[in-house]
Amino acid sequence: MSEKHSFLTRIDKQLWEDITKLKNLEGGTSTINGYVHEGLRYVRDTHLQNMTVQRKKRETLKAIYG
Numbered sequence: 001m002s003e004k005h006s007f008l009t010r011i012d013k014q015l016w017e018d019i020t021k022l023k024n025l026e027g028g029t030s031t032i033n034g035y036v037h038e039g040l041r042y043v044r045d046t047h048l049q050n051m052t053v054q055r056k057k058r059e060t061l062k063a064i065y066g
Contacts, residue, residue, distance in 0.1 A: 023030055 019032055019035055023032060023035075
């Protein structure tokens, strides 16, 4: 069983309306919670990828210039 973390948030009204419309366009098969999880995974993966690229650049420059 995985642990869950409850998090209350304020979502911009226009963004909420857009996500609700998207959910309805998809026939209600997706959930807003699913969209939130997808967005959080995207942010996590993007930031980790950027951090890795920056670390590699720093290591390369350090190896070249000491």
